[in-house]
Amino acid sequence: MRLTTKGRYAVTAMLDLALHGEKGPISLSDIAQRQDISLSYLEQLFSKLRQAELVSSVRGPGGGYRLARGSDDIHVAEIIDAVNESVDATNCGRGSGCASGEKCLTHHLWSDLSDQIHVFLSGISLSGLVARADVQQVAQRQHEKELAAQDIEQKIEIIGGP
Amino acid sequence: MRLTTKGRYAVTAMLDLALHGEKGPISLSDIAQRQDISLSYLEQLFSKLRQAELVSSVRGPGGGYRLARGSDDIHVAEIIDAVNESVDATNCGRGSGCASGEKCLTHHLWSDLSDQIHVFLSGISLSGLVARADVQQVAQRQHEKELAAQDIEQKIEIIGGP
DNA sequence: AAATACCCGACTGTTTTAGTTGGTTATATA
DNA sequence: TATATAACCAACTAAAACAGTCGGGTATTT
Numbered sequence: 001m002r003l004t005t006k007g008r009y010a011v012t013a014m015l016d017l018a019l020h021g022e023k024g025p026i027s028l029s030d031i032a033q034r035q036d037i038s039l040s041y042l043e044q045l046f047s048k049l050r051q052a053e054l055v056s057s058v059r060g061p062g063g064g065y066r067l068a069r070g071s072d073d074i075h076v077a078e079i080i081d082a083v084n085e086s087v088d089a090t091n092c093g094r095g096s097g098c099a100s101g102e103k104c105l106t107h108h109l110w111s112d113l114s115d116q117i118h119v120f121l122s123g124i125s126l127s128g129l130v131a132r133a134d135v136q137q138v139a140q141r142q143h144e145k146e147l148a149a150q151d152i153e154q155k156i157e158i159i160g161g162p
Numbered sequence: 163m164r165l166t167t168k169g170r171y172a173v174t175a176m177l178d179l180a181l182h183g184e185k186g187p188i189s190l191s192d193i194a195q196r197q198d199i200s201l202s203y204l205e206q207l208f209s210k211l212r213q214a215e216l217v218s219s220v221r222g223p224g225g226g227y228r229l230a231r232g233s234d235d236i237h238v239a240e241i242i243d244a245v246n247e248s249v250d251a252t253n254c255g256r257g258s259g260c261a262s263g264e265k266c267l268t269h270h271l272w273s274d275l276s277d278q279i280h281v282f283l284s285g286i287s288l289s290g291l292v293a294r295a296d297v298q299q300v301a302q303r304q305h306e307k308e309l310a311a312q313d314i315e316q317k318i319e320i321i322g323g324p
Numbered sequence: 325a326a327a328t329a330c331c332c333g334a335c336t337g338t339t340t341t342a343g344t345t346g347g348t349t350a351t352a353t354a
Numbered sequence: 355t356a357t358a359t360a361a362c363c364a365a366c367t368a369a370a371a372c373a374g375t376c377g378g379g380t381a382t383t384t
Contacts, residue, residue: 003165003279004371006341011275027360038343043362050362060351061359076275110170113238113291117165120282129275168372189329200374209331222382223328 001114001121007080009037010045014079017055018071018126025057025064045083052082071130077121163276163283169242171199172207176241179217180233180288187219187226207245214244233292239283 016031028046032039046065049055054074055065067074178193190208194201208227211217216236217227229236 001165003163004341008276009342029360040345041341041343044342047362057361058351059349059359059361060353062352063350063360065361110174113173113286114170116286117279117282120279124275124278166372171373191329202376203372203374205331206374212331219330220382221328221330221380222384224383225329225381227330 001077001080001118002084003080004084006045006083009035009041010049010079010083011076013037013042013045014049014054014067014074014126015129017065017067018074018130021066024062025066027064030064048083048085049079052078054078054082067126071126072128074126075122076124076126076129077118080121163239163242163280164246165242166246168207168245171197171203172211172241172245173238175199175204175207176211176216176229176236176288177291179227179229180236180292183228187224187228189226192226210245210247211241214240216240216244229288233288234290236288237284238286238288238291239280242283 012035013031016035017026020026020030020034028042029039031037032042046055046057050057050065053068056068057063057065174197175193178197179188182188182192190204191201193199194204208217208219212219212227215230218230219225219227
């Protein structure tokens with residue numbers, strides 16, 4: 001179990017899907033704009049999320065991604081594991097001949113704690129996060145901002161588009 | 163809150179202190195041998211652990227480090243935070259003008275979850291880890307290994323030391 | 325005086341992050 | 355059927371973090 005900003009990006013993007021994915025697939029460029037993440041980086045992350053069968057994709061215009069399962073059935077631990085690509089658990093099993101548990105003792109000390117963290121994050125679902133009041137507040141603000149941006153775009157179009 | 167092998171090293175080393183620190187200060191070279199971590203790297207980590215006032219040091223021969231507080235009063239979250247040097251929380255407050263919470267919304271989404279993880283790890287103390295049966299088993303094995311190593315050293319000395 | 329062991333800064337090689345570039349392929353729509 | 359959209363894909367880059375090394379210092383015990 002590893003926790004970096006990469007996992008944060010993935011969780012944030014999935015949370016965005018859970019918040020906006022009701023009416024159909026969401027394009028990555030939408031998520032990129034709303035959550036301020038580079039589009040190409042999102043593509044890399046979603047490639048992994050798709051391999052892990054956490055999302056499904058629809059190609060072509062109007063396409064995008066949607067959650068592969070219900071938001072109550074997707075948990076934070078899965079998302080983080082999907083983008084962090086397992087990483088041989090610890091640096092054991094290499095040169096030190098750690099087979100049969102003879103050496104490599106530090107490994108056990110940590111992996112035990114790591115398991116606990118994993119169990120903890122497996123208990124937090126996307127719907128659980130969505131239900132939180134503060135998250136809804138943020139989503140609301142993002143929605144208002146989006147509308148404002150669309151409004152500006154329309155006005156530009158009226159003044160004289162390409 | 164970040165979770166990498168760096169934090170694992172720090173927690174493991176602190177656990178070693180909790181296990182062996184009863185009879186006096188423990189030298190870093192002892193920990194380096196037992197836990198198979200580079201001595202110089204440990205020095206860097208303990209520099210930070212000392213700044214965070216999680217350990218205190220004794221210089222000179224017979225010196226080393228000891229826990230600054232009781233092992234029931236030192237928690238995993240503190241240790242990890244100490245070596246990961248905070249990292250401006252998230253990448254906000256830089257170019258995007260995230261003051262007053264207007265922008266930088268993704269930040270809130272994540273930091274909320276991050277807080278939960280933090281609270282969770284704040285509930286796990288060193289003494290809590292020490293009390294675990296499997297940890298004691300590992301410590302016992304390490305102790306036996308240590309005795310065996312000392313035995314070999316003695317024999318070498320008898321045969322003809324420097 | 326000598327050995328121990330903390331303390332400190334600078335340096336190195338490797339891996340991971342984060343992002344870029346430049347495409348190809350599938351598909352809805354006009 | 356042409357076009358725009360948006361997923362897909364691979365290779366590349368800059369910057370940071372990780373893990374460790376090196377060469378010194380300083381305090382303290384024996």
